[in-house]
Amino acid sequence: MGSETLLYIIIAGVAALLLALFQYLYKSKVKSNLRYLLTALRTVSIFGILLLLINPKFESKTYYEEKPTLVVAVDNSESVSYLKQDENVSSVLNTIASNSELNERFNIEKYSFGKSVNSLDSLSFGEHQSNISKALKQFGEVYANQTAPIIIISDGNQTYGSDYSYITKSVKQPIYPIILGDSTVYSDLSIKQLNVNRYVYLKNKFPVEVIANYNGSETVKTELKIWSGNSVVYRKSIQFNSSKTSEIVSTALSANSVGVKTYRVELTPLANEKNTVNNSKNFGVEVIDQKTNIALVSERLHPDLGALKKAIESNEQRSVSILKPKDYLSKINDFQLVILYQPNNSFNTVLNEVYKQKLNSILITGNTTNWSLLNNSQSYFRQTITNQTEDFQPNLNRNYSIFIIDNLNFEDYPPLQSEFGSIEFLVPNDVILTKAVNEIDTNQPMLSTFEVDNTKHALLSGEGIWRWRAQAYLDAERFNNFDNFIGKLVQYLSTNKKRNRINIDYKSFYNGNDDVIITAQYFNKNFEFDSSAALTIILKNKDDDSVKEVPLLLNKGSYSVDLSGVSSGSYDFTIKHNTESIAASGSFEVLEYNVEQQFLNADVDKLESIANASSGKAFFSTEHNDLIANLLSDNRYATIQKSTKNIVPLIDWKYLLGLIAISLFIEWFIRKYNGLI
Incomplete structure (x- = not known):
């Protein structure tokens, strides 16, 4: 006052x-x-x-005291129990929870992690993958403005995500790893990495690259074999010693029949080898008898062309050729789909041929598009010509019913530049994205699909789609989400199959540690998405004829089911409506592979490196009392008196x-x- x-x-x-x-x-x-x-x-x-x-x-x-937070994160993956460290984890947790001085000094918050992070309720050590970098990154974000040292109880063997060695750049809290396992060196052979394409073509040879590793000091001999069923299709003798601890083996196998083909790579075990699980690895390829060829026709160079080519060719079943309009005309019959990028006067003949021969197409417009030519060359839509451009933000239409769209956050995507003015469709169309200005939806289509005279077409009004692919990488540290979206659009447009009331999306085979997720969309008789449907998947294991039924759950415009817990083997499935006689079927195979059982020791060096880089300290599980003493004596973790006015x-x-x-x-x-x- x-x-x-x-x-x-x-x-x-x-x-x-x-x-x-x-x-x-x-x-x-x-x-x-x-x-x-x-x-x-x-x-x-x-x-x-x-x-x-x-x-x-x-x-x-008012004055109050704020105690620092002690974050305790426990590795709940299968590798902990495989290394027989589950009892040590329980002992460490009980000691921390029962220590009165530690509880008086800190607010203790406990978590478990595998592929994701959860509050610690109980430990099963059943997580199929471990992502240490994601766990540390989340703790760094949540406790960024607090004094919160992090105890991470783990063997340090990460099987998913980016390398956690560099996570200390974003995590400002001291990290105290409790190392589960030991650093004893055992003689061990392992298949470190296996490189092979997912898709191959009938009557072709496909490359297989195997990286075989040896951990030990003696000179040993082994044999690498590749099995197809009960037959050995390739074998090679390998010798390792203390100086030669790795060898890359490359070969080419023949694809003689269509379908999913499974193989097993195997290293003959040593006489006294402790871990033989990592001596073998299964892989699969899908043999197909044709490849979708796509023409990307453009008169100018633009980053969009490279982004589209990369996105489409992320699926090995597809090939993209970037052509000038005059070059495309001489090869028009070689392609199943044509992408017309910003047509100008040189596209006059190309447009006439595309619509005359009833070819499927994607039309992308932008700042240099000749709208007068487009309006006069077809009778599907009309654009008001203003000769002015505007930046438009995309809005996803979650009621789009043609194919399943993954949950992309288009609201955060950069705007595209396109002609200012309304566009009017003269034929029935389905809108995927609408245009928004300053977060206000204009209800004008940005990306639409339509079917005319047994042909399929898409219209994208906007240039700068390369920024979307870059944004997808910033959001998820990979291009998969954007590439899958473009891939589904191309898949729909490159085939003339009729629409079904149930559309399903799945892979023909899954590696042992992949998430086995199947999605579906159900439409009513007017082909409108029905969000109140009751769908069930009937899953049959072809190896033992066991059958189980699981309901599908609605998730943002599609139904999905997570079958990640199923054992390896071949499966048939049928997705049916519970009250209508409508169903869709498919089959897939789960390859046997457990990445969490590939390790023999704890990764001591990496855990010690993140401890030193973050001003923490690493301890073995038998030294957890020393860790408690270190925390209690560290002046950085004193209780702070604060006041509020x-x-x-x-x-x-x-x-x-x-x-x-x-x-x-x-x-x-x-x-x-x-x-x-």
Whole structure:
């Protein structure tokens, strides 16, 4: 409260007293001592009202102590139990939880992690993958503004995500790894990496690259074999020693029949090898008998061309050729789909041939598009020509029913530049994306698909799609989400199959540690997405004829089921509607492989490196008491006294209002009782 406010309060007090004295002492009819009581009551009332008008503010401080947070993160992956460290984990957790000094010094918050991070409820050590970098990154973000040392109880063997050695650049908290396992070196052979394409073509040879590793000091001999069923299709003798610990073996296998083909790479185990699980690895390829050829026709160079080519060719079944309009005309029959990028006057003949021969197409427009040519060359849509461009943000239409769209966050994607003005479709169309300006949806289509005369077409109004692919990488540290979206659009447009009321999306085979997720869309008789349908998947294991039924769950415009827990083998499945006789079927294969059982030791060096880089310290599981002593003696983790200052205006003080009301009531009552009213 300032000196100016204090002066106003003094003036208010004096004014209230003078007014009360004037009413009850100067020419007042009240002559008894009662007038002094009435003067006091009136003074209180007037002074209280004036105080409310002045409304002074008072400061109050409260003090409290804030203890640092101790984050305890436990590796819940299968490798912990495989290395027989689950009992050590329980012992460490019990010691930390029961230590009274530690609980008095810290607020202890416990988590478990595998591929994702969860609050620690119970430990199963059943996670198929471990992502240490993601766990540390999330802790760094959540506790960025706190004193929160991180204890990570793990063997350090990461099987998913980016290398956690560099995570200390973004995590500012000290990290204290408790190492599960030991650093003893055992002689061990392993298949470190296997490189092979997912798709191959009939009657072709496909390359297989195997990286075989040896951990040991003696000279050993082994044999690498590649099995197809019960037959060996390739074999090679390999010798390792202390100086030669790795060898890359390359070969080419023949694809003689269509379908999913599975193989097994195997290293003959050593006589006393402790871990033989990592000596073999299964892989699969899908043999197809044709390849989709796509022409990307453009008169100018633009980053969009490279982004589209990369996205489409991320699926080995597709090939993209970037051509000039005049070059495309001579090869028009070699392609199943044509992408026309920003047509100008040189596209006149190309456009005529595309619509004359009824070819499927994707039309992409932008700043250099000749809209007069486009409006005159086809009868599917009309664009208002303004010769002005605008930046438009994409809005996803989640009711799009042609194919399943993954949950891309288009709202965060950069805008595209396109012609300012409305576009009118003259044929039925399905809108995937609409245009938005300043977060206001214009309801104008940005990306649409339509079918005319047994042909399929798409129109994208906007250039700069390369920024979308870059944004997809920033969001997920990979291009997969954007590439899959473009891939599904191309897949739909490059075939003339009729629409089904149930569309399913799945892979023909899954590696052992992949997420086995199948998605589906169900449409009513008008081909409108039905969000109230009850769908069930009937899964049959072809190896043992076991059958199980699992309901599909609605998830943002599609139904999905997670079958990641199924064992390896071949499966047939049928997705059916529970009340209608509509179904869709497919089959897939899960290859046997457990990445969490590929390790023999803890990754001591990497855990110690993140501890040193973050000003923490690494301990083995038998040294957890030393860790507790280190934390208790570290002055960085002292309890901090903090204060909060509250500024409270007097008008919020209800007692003053009550005092004014009481004084006025008592004054009225006295005057009434004594006949002064």
